[in-house]
Amino acid sequence: MRLATLRDGSRDGALIVVLPDGQRYRPAGTVAPTLQAALDDWARCEPLLRALAGGEGDALPLDHARLHSPLPRAYEWIDGSAYLNHVRLVRKARGAEPPPTLETDPLVYQGGSGTFLGPRDAIPLVDPAWGLDFESEVAVVLGDTPMQTAARDASPYVRLVLLVNDVTLRNLIPDELAKGFGFFCSKPSTAFSPFALTPDELGDAWHGGRVHLRLKTELDGETVGDADAGSEMHFSFYDLIAHVTKSRALTAGTIVGSGTVSNVDPARGVSCLAERRTREVLDTGKAVTPFLVEGQVVRIAMADAAGRDLFGAIEQRVVRA
Amino acid sequence: MRLATLRDGSRDGALIVVLPDGQRYRPAGTVAPTLQAALDDWARCEPLLRALAGGEGDALPLDHARLHSPLPRAYEWIDGSAYLNHVRLVRKARGAEPPPTLETDPLVYQGGSGTFLGPRDAIPLVDPAWGLDFESEVAVVLGDTPMQTAARDASPYVRLVLLVNDVTLRNLIPDELAKGFGFFCSKPSTAFSPFALTPDELGDAWHGGRVHLRLKTELDGETVGDADAGSEMHFSFYDLIAHVTKSRALTAGTIVGSGTVSNVDPARGVSCLAERRTREVLDTGKAVTPFLVEGQVVRIAMADAAGRDLFGAIEQRVVRA
Numbered sequence: 001m002r003l004a005t006l007r008d009g010s011r012d013g014a015l016i017v018v019l020p021d022g023q024r025y026r027p028a029g030t031v032a033p034t035l036q037a038a039l040d041d042w043a044r045c046e047p048l049l050r051a052l053a054g055g056e057g058d059a060l061p062l063d064h065a066r067l068h069s070p071l072p073r074a075y076e077w078i079d080g081s082a083y084l085n086h087v088r089l090v091r092k093a094r095g096a097e098p099p100p101t102l103e104t105d106p107l108v109y110q111g112g113s114g115t116f117l118g119p120r121d122a123i124p125l126v127d128p129a130w131g132l133d134f135e136s137e138v139a140v141v142l143g144d145t146p147m148q149t150a151a152r153d154a155s156p157y158v159r160l161v162l163l164v165n166d167v168t169l170r171n172l173i174p175d176e177l178a179k180g181f182g183f184f185c186s187k188p189s190t191a192f193s194p195f196a197l198t199p200d201e202l203g204d205a206w207h208g209g210r211v212h213l214r215l216k217t218e219l220d221g222e223t224v225g226d227a228d229a230g231s232e233m234h235f236s237f238y239d240l241i242a243h244v245t246k247s248r249a250l251t252a253g254t255i256v257g258s259g260t261v262s263n264v265d266p267a268r269g270v271s272c273l274a275e276r277r278t279r280e281v282l283d284t285g286k287a288v289t290p291f292l293v294e295g296q297v298v299r300i301a302m303a304d305a306a307g308r309d310l311f312g313a314i315e316q317r318v319v320r321a
Numbered sequence: 322m323r324l325a326t327l328r329d330g331s332r333d334g335a336l337i338v339v340l341p342d343g344q345r346y347r348p349a350g351t352v353a354p355t356l357q358a359a360l361d362d363w364a365r366c367e368p369l370l371r372a373l374a375g376g377e378g379d380a381l382p383l384d385h386a387r388l389h390s391p392l393p394r395a396y397e398w399i400d401g402s403a404y405l406n407h408v409r410l411v412r413k414a415r416g417a418e419p420p421p422t423l424e425t426d427p428l429v430y431q432g433g434s435g436t437f438l439g440p441r442d443a444i445p446l447v448d449p450a451w452g453l454d455f456e457s458e459v460a461v462v463l464g465d466t467p468m469q470t471a472a473r474d475a476s477p478y479v480r481l482v483l484l485v486n487d488v489t490l491r492n493l494i495p496d497e498l499a500k501g502f503g504f505f506c507s508k509p510s511t512a513f514s515p516f517a518l519t520p521d522e523l524g525d526a527w528h529g530g531r532v533h534l535r536l537k538t539e540l541d542g543e544t545v546g547d548a549d550a551g552s553e554m555h556f557s558f559y560d561l562i563a564h565v566t567k568s569r570a571l572t573a574g575t576i577v578g579s580g581t582v583s584n585v586d587p588a589r590g591v592s593c594l595a596e597r598r599t600r601e602v603l604d605t606g607k608a609v610t611p612f613l614v615e616g617q618v619v620r621i622a623m624a625d626a627a628g629r630d631l632f633g634a635i636e637q638r639v640v641r642a
Contacts, residue, residue, distance in 0.1 A: 011361055011572075040332055073396045073572050075435035081502070099500040109502040110431040114396035114572035126469070126568060147642070148447070169568060179420040181402070181430040182503015188568040247447060247490060247509040251332075251394050251435035321468070 001053045002195040003028075003160065004312075005035055005068045007118070012036060013068045017053040018195055022309060024059035026052050035070050035196070039159060039252040042143055046198075064312060069116040070162060070196035071141070075251050077113035077190060078244050079137070079166055080106055081259035082235040086275060089262070093278035093287075094174055106235045106243045109183050111166075113255070117191035119314045123167055124188070124321035125294055131171030132292040132318065136217040136271035136300045137164040138229050139257040140237050141196060145250040154209065154238035161202060161211060163193035163311045164257050165300055170274050170291060192255075193300070194312030205304060209236030213310075215261045217271050218299040224276065225269035227261045229302070292318045322374045323516040324349075324481065325633075326356055326389045328439070333357060334389045338374040339516055343630060345380035347373050356391050356517070360480060360573040363464055367519075385633060390437040391483060391517035392462070396572050398434035398511060399565050400458070400487055401427055402580035403556040407596060410583070414599035414608075417498075427556045427564045430504050432487075434576070438512035440635045444488055445509070445642030446615055452492030453613040453639065457538040457592035457621045458485040459550050460578040461558050462517060466571040475530065475559035482523060482532060484514035484632045485578050486621055491595050491612060513576075514621070515633030526625060530557030534631075536582045538592050539620040545597065546590035548582045550623070613639045 004025065005013035012034040016025040031048040032038035038045040081087050084102060091098050099107070117123070125132055141160040149157065172186035199206045205213045212230030216223060235243070240256050261271045270276045277287035292298070301313040325346065326334035333355040337346040352369040353359035359366040402408050405423060412419050420428070438444070446453055462481035470478065493507035520527045526534045533551030537544060556564075561577050582592045591597045598608035613619070622634040 075394045075396060076433055078433075078505075096501070101496075101500065105496075105500065107500055107502050108505050110433060110505060112397055112399075112431060112569060112571075113434070114575050115570045124468070130568070147445070172568070175422075175426075177501050179422065179426065179428055180417070180498050180503075181428050182501075184399075184429050184431060184565065185567045189570070244505065246506045247451070247493070248433060249436045249510070254435050 001050050001198045002201060003035060003049065003070060004195050005070050005072060007066050007068050012072050017049055018062065019053070019059050022312065023062055025062045026057060026059055028052055036253050039141065039143060042159060042252065064194060065120055067194040067312070068118040069192040071253060071255065072116055074113040074116070074253050074255050076254040077111040078108055078254065079111050079257035079259060080108045080235065080240045082106065082233045082240060083259055083262040084234045085232060085264050086260040086262035089275050089278045093274055093281065103234065106240055108240065108244055111187055111190060115189045117189050117316070119191060119194045119312060121191060121316060122319035123292070123298070123316045125292065125318050126321045128293065129171060130169040133168045133170045133273045134217070134292070134298045135166035135168055135260040136215055136225060137166050137257045137260055138211050138215065139164045139255050142241070142250055142252070142254045142256060144252045145241060145245055145254070147245050147247065147249045149241055149245045151236070151238040151242040154241040157241060158199055158237060160196040161199055161206070162196040163215070163300055163302060163314060165191040165298060165314050165316060166257060166260070167191065168272070191314055191316055193314050197310060202310070203304070209238035213302050213304060215271065215300070215302050220297055223269065225271040227263045227268045227271055229258070229261045232263050233258060294318055294320050322371050322519045322522060324356055324370065324391060325516050326391050326393060328387050328389050333393050338370055339383065340374070340380050343633065344383055346383045347378060347380055349373055357574050360462065360464060363480060363573065385515060386441055388515040388633070389439040390513040392574060392576065393437055395434040395437070395574050395576050397575040398432040399429055399575065400432050400578035400580060401429045401556065401561045403427065403554045403561060404580055404583040405555045406553060406585050407581040407583035410596050410599045414595055414602065424555065427561055429561065429565055432508055432511060436510045438510050438637070440512060440515045440633060442512060442637060443640035444613070444619070444637045446613065446639050447642045449614065450492060451490040454489045454491045454594045455613070455619045456487040456489055456581040457536055457546060458487055458578050458581055459532050459536065460485045460576050463562070463571055463573070463575045463577060465573045466562060466566055466575070468566050468568065468570045470562055470566045472557070472559040472563040475562040478562065479520055479558060481517040482520055482527070483517040484536070484621055484623060484635060486512040486619060486635050486637060487578060487581070488512065489593070512635055512637060514635050518631060523631070524625070530559035534623055534625060536592065536621065536623050541618055544590065546592040548584045548589045548592055550579070550582045553584050554579060615639055615641050
């Protein structure tokens with residue numbers, strides 16, 4: 001089942017089910033007004049939504065430009081950094097060492113979750129000196145998840161899977177992290193894919209708490225990344241859930257991200273410009289790729305093994321704010 | 322006007338207005354079902370809620386044990402650390418230097434906002450070795466606040482003021498901060514005061530984006546802190562708002578905290594045990610006060626200059642989880 005949120009002038013939009021062709025939908029307001037409301041009452045809503053998606057009723061043409069983030073705002077957005085190749089490269093780029101517990105203790109940060117960007121919303125460029133970058137990621141939306149959920153018990157709490165553009169202000173990071181409290185201003189509003197999928201929609205590609213498919217990132221129509229989101233995800237989503245429930249419970253609708261998808265093989269490209277710049281430094285001694293400039297377009301999408309688009313595309317233009 | 326949320330079996334509870342005696346209320350469901358709904362539509366709801374609070378209609382007796390956090394969950398909970406005495410003492414306690422920009426660049430962290438504790442909910446003690454501590458704070462609830470709001474323009478976005486117990490797992494902090502991404506597991510679910518007040522309810526005590534009143538903290542009935550929340554708040558709430566909107570907008574219902582209230586004068590006591598332990602080390606070479614143990618009760622409250630209780634009391638017992 002694929003769910004999405006149509007802009008209707010309200011803060012949280014209107015829940016819809018998307019048909020298999022990705023071009024038609026059915027309004028789901030008879031089941032729940034919003035995706036958050038459906039997640040709050042999932043046991044009741046899920047079968048009704050599945051019936052609606054699989055039914056014979058009329059469908060409406062889907063205008064992708066009207067889609068918001070599946071959750072236009074969420075109660076929590078927690079982002080991991082589970083692809084260790086990314087951690088190693090990016091820390092190298094800013095002259096920082098990876099933590100000694102890199103392989104045993106997941107890195108996560110608490111992100112801002114009040115003002116998400118829609119999948120086609122502009123990325124605001126406030127100050128080019130801040131070093132605007134994209135980060136292509138995979139994420140899961142959870143149901144109510146108890147404190148101290150073990151990784152082996154985490155699977156049933158994963159309600160939905162979606163893609164992320166974790167917009168980052170690269171040049172604000174060093175000073176911010178030096179203060180010791182983690183990211184804040186360096187992580188502006190995040191964007192999500194048009195569609196949120198129940199895990200079964202991914203078939204065999206969803207196993208072990210990982211999405212075993214390629215995540216494709218394009219910049220101005222050029223493919224810059226085509227990374228396998230599965231095998232090099234050192235901590236699975238189940239591992240991340242165990243970590244983030246160590247000392248508290250999570251409410252329905254909490255989003256947990258994978259961190260920037262990254263593969264050791266340079267042929268797989270990059271899912272953020274910081275990695276490309278680091279590779280340039282390692283190869284030639286000098287970073288030549290600039291961070292994002294006004295007018296550039298970032299596109300993030302994922303297809304299944306048969307080439308069928310799964311999540312719709314995040315497609316965002318950089319606009320001077 | 323004082324607002325609160327009554328537990329009614331729903332996730333977000335039922336909005337009520339509290340009468341001046343703090344012992345009676347009127348249901349506000351005819352205006353908005355929840356506090357979040359009222360904040361989402363504040364221009365319409367505020368005058369209606371004020372009319373309800375000031376009206377002549379019947380009132381019901383208020384059972385404080387039924388109150389939840391005014392927002393049982395919020396879209397963002399951003400906590401500052403605006404009392405520099407606290408930063409200096411606590412960093413000294415863990416052998417860390419305050420950042421060089423301490424007086425010019427506010428310290429804030431993004432907190433978890435999905436599962437707040439009610440003002441009388443137990444504080445779960447999962448593992449005594451984690452070093453359970455309270456932190457008594459003041460916070461504001463914002464309306465929709467644009468990106469890059471200047472401090473001088475921030476006042477109209479402050480909708481409500483409330484108190485906080487920012488529960489902290491002191492012994493998890495060093496390893497977590499060493500990883501570089503800030504707090505996560507070391508900050509379990511936060512508790513808030515029963516009542517959220519519009520700033521006018523504080524009279525002259527609300528000025529310059531600070532609450533110029535004493536915040537009283539008791540542990541097992543003994544006063545451990547009676548700190549002035551006003552004059553030593555180095556960054557005002559307006560300064561904090563300017564900082565946290567540097568690169569993104571905030572949605573209605575976002576909560577911004579002051580950080581642990583702390584005064585240089587030791588006679589004012591402490592608003593967390595970590596400070597008391599640090600003072601013990603500085604005075605005698607050894608910390609003797611233990612962190613919270615099972616059965617202890619933390620009480621946090623604030624009265625106006627005439628001694629009238631303002632926010633109701635946070636009163637939480639530590640219970641083994």
